[in-house]
Amino acid sequence: MDAVVRPETHLPVYASPEEVVANLEPSYPVFCVRRHHIRAVAKQFREGFPGDVLYAVKCNPEPHMLKTLFDAGIRHFDTASLAEVARVAEQLPGATSYFMHPVKSRAAIRSAYEVYGVRHYVVDHATELEKIAETIPRGRETVIVVRVAIHYEGAVYELSSKFGAPVAEAIALGKSALALGYRYGVAFHVGSQCLDGEGFVEGLQLADEVTRGIGADPACIDVGGGFPGEYMNSRGQEMESYFSAIRAGLSDLSLPGDCSIMCEPGRALCVDGESLITQVHLRKADALYLNDGMYGSFIEEKYNLHLPVRPVAMRGFSEAHQEYTLYGPTCDSLDIFPRTVRLPEDLKEGDWLEFDRIGAYGAACRTHFNGFFPDTFVDVTSNFGES
Ligand SMILES: Cc1ncc(COP(=O)(O)O)c(C=O)c1O
Incomplete structure (x- = not known):
């Protein structure tokens, strides 16, 4: 067997962003990884969600x-x-991948099945199912996961x-998968x-319609993603309220004991x-030119989710605040934050x-456009705003 090169997961550790800046004086963007937050929310999901x-x-594939x-x-x-399947297999022996596109x-499909042992494949159309059936062996070890469409207005x-697939098509797909x-x-x-748990309840009702229509026990029910983050202008409810909505929704379904949730x-x-x-690379009146923007790490700002922002406290800042236009580093005039941001009035070139x-x-969504590619990661042990 070939040697597997393990990707680097060990990062330099700093107590705070201020310590990062004091040490690196970075003219390039630096991601501050806060593993304590990642661990805490993983624990919350593992304890609160009634299943796997x-x-x-795709959300963040960094090692x-x-x-x-x-x-x-x-x-x-x-x-x-397939690249994600390979990445998981190479980095995390013992992990299980599910092909959910x-x-x-x-x-x-062939490589996922033969090389990586993937046994769950999502479909939402008959020709995708045909493609799978022509590519990998038929047998009960493989689960065809039928994706049913849900139009829920409460998601951003x-x-x-x-x-x-609409419910009737999803039923036909499930029956075909069984027949194969x-x-x-x-x-x-x-x-x-x-923004609330109701969508999951509606989704479970649709899943129930589909399983009843198929008339056979499902191997799994997958409630998908959609659990929110907390942004300045968009926040959902407590995570527990999603879990309890899902538990309540599940209790209305009659599922076999070996059905995975x-x-x-x-x-x-x-x-x-x-x-x-x-870093601010130029100030022009009320505009700040930053070293990252719409073609870099700020896709969520581009689509109107507002991130909290603060100046890194490498010096004292004025108590008075003002609105700034923020530009990213590329030569494209579309590289502009779609909102203004309120920050101390005395910001200048060189501030972070x-x-x-x-x-x-x-x-996950950054690009190499204009030669800018933010790719520096460090561990930071403080919380945001606590230096
Ligand atoms: C199939 C599928 N599963 C899960 C996710 C993750 O969704 P979220 O980040 O909203 O939890 C996505 C996001 O696009 C998706 O397409």
């Missing part, structure tokens, strides 16, 4: 994130691509216009940043696990700002 917690790798979650007891991973290439990002010799499960995704959280597990130190709650989809 699959981490949605330190996978390792911290694995060490915190997360053993199941929702993977969207409804559209997969034949090559990816809806996903069902792109994915998910597979077991079946049912999945839904209420949408990302779901699963969820696929991304955002909620990692949002608080990273902040980002950026720390943005919190960037752990979800921040590092």
Whole structure:
């Protein structure tokens, strides 16, 4: 067997962002990883969710994130691509991947099955199921997870216009999976940043309609992701209220004892696990030009989720505050924060700002546009705003 190169998960440790800046004086963005937050929310999910917690790798696939979650007891991973399946297998022997993207290439399905032993595949269309049946063996060890569409208005990002079958089609898909010799499960995704638990209850009712329509016991029910993070302008409810809504929703279903209950959280597990130190590279009147922006780590700001921000306390700042326009570092005029931000009036070139709650989809969605690629990670033991 070839040697497996273990990705680096050990990071330099600092007590605070102030200590990071004092040591590195970084002119490049620096992610501050707060593993204590990641561990705490993993524990909350493992204790509160009534089933298996699959981490949605797409949300933050960095080696330190996978390792911290694995060490915190997360053993199941929702993977969207063969690259993610491989990453989990190489870094975390003993972990189980589930192929949860409804559209997969034949090559990816074959490798996932033959090389990595993946046994759960999501479908939302008959041709995807045909593709799977033509690519991997038929048999009860494989579970075809039928994704049913749910249009829930209480989520900030809806996903069902792109994915998910209507109930009647989901029933037909489940019956076909059984006829082909597979077991079946049912999945839904209420949408990302779901602001209350009601969507999960509605999703479970749809799952119930699907299993009743199929008329056979499911191998799994997967309630998807959507558990929220806490942003300045968007916050959900206590995580426990989602778990209790799901427990209540499940109690209305008559499921066999060996049916696995699963969820696929991304955002909620990692949002608080990273902040980002950026530097002001130019001030022009009320505009600050930063070293990271819309093509870098700030996709959530781009889509209007507001991150908490503070100046890193390397000097004293004026008590008076003002509104600033924030620009990112690329030559594109679209590289601008869609909102203004209130900060001390005496900010100047060379100052550093720390943005919190960037752990979800921040590092995952950054690009190399214009040669800027934020890729420095350190461990920080303080909480945001406590230096
Ligand atoms: C299939 C699937 N599962 C899980 C997730 C994670 O969602 P969230 O980060 O909202 O928990 C996503 C996000 O797009 C997804 O598409």
